[in-house]
Amino acid sequence: KISTHLEVVTIEAKPFVYKWPIYTASDELKCAQEKGVNCTFSNETTGEVSHHCCFGYCIDMLNMLSEKVKFTFKLHLSADNAFGSFKRVGNSTRKEWTGMVGELVREEGVTSDLVVAPLTINPERAAVIDFSKPFKYQGLTILVKKPFTNTLWILVALSVHVVALVLYLLDRFSPFGRFKLAKNDDTEEDALNMSSAMWFAWGVLLNSGIGEASYTANLAAFLVLDRPDASISGIDDSRLRNPNENFRYATVKDSAVEMYFKRQVELSTMYRKMEKFNYKNADDAIKDVKKGVELQAFIWDSSRLEYEDAKDCDLVVAGELFGRSGLGVGLRKGSPWTHLISLAILELHEGGQMEKLDNKWILIESTEC
Ligand code: 192
16 A cells, blocks of 8 residues: 655746745744745754745645645755756766755655755656656746836946036137146146047046946847847847857756757757856846846746746846757656656646636736836
8 A cells, every 4th residue: 555645846937936934833833824834944964954835836736636636745945955966976976965855755754755946847757756747838948137227228328428528528628727637837728638548548437437337247138239129039149059158057956957958969059158156046046146246147948937037127138949848747757647747737737727827827927118
């Protein structure tokens, strides 16, 4: 007889899984009221366990699956906070899996029966774990900073230029010598030339400072302005294909996106270029795209990036969807639950519950920008 109590692992991944910390009994109550589920996180190094309230699309789905398929569960967060990819062990063909996939592959240590998270179904993973039928179809997109902010910067730089020029002309030809900055013992002519030169130098300095800052920081969008009909055209964009020091793009380590670039031979140049910049988590990468200094483009699941685009006026999804994939529930290879969970997911699609989850968690109203 198989156990009907399952150990489930998830990961914080907006808009599918959110979490907030639980400290008191009243927090716990609040979590239950909001249809959240208690989830624990064990710190890998200290071994400390913290309690959280997990909620979102995947948690609602987990509750529905447990009802339909009739299992009970305990939920925890991925210890290394990764989705999961592999490393070869030494020179052998043996692979060591990280993240949530690792928890399904391993026989000892931290293990799980089920991954309920926006986990991408891909060939490498499907060789070592089971996947349910997809609960969502999506793909990859590219997040960049919105070009409008840059247009503004260019306008600022231009107006500084104009002001500097006006000041220069005023000073140069002013009959009143109002802007004289020279000492009294200089001749009239010297004074005029000197102050003119000073105003001119100021203008140049100001301009190059602002121009340089906005240019390097926002090269991505700058080029979009250059070529209005070529706004980052997706994976085939020349800025991604022909590495340029001023245009940095990245994804997250140990994710299916990293595996995608590793797998495709024709993307190997891009992979090498990204490898050194890849982030620990999506949140940090998105923050850096927003800042626009260290990262110009972030490649990630379309469901997350479209959500950021809708929510944040400074950010925009560029180009078309590529690397189409499905998100599925992950299970241990040969698990007796795979088929039952697939059936339940198909029923949830058919019954319109998946669509309801989309409307509730993913298709948020976009803020007017
Ligand atoms: N869904 O690794 C992802 C995965 C790709 C971005 C996270 O499964």
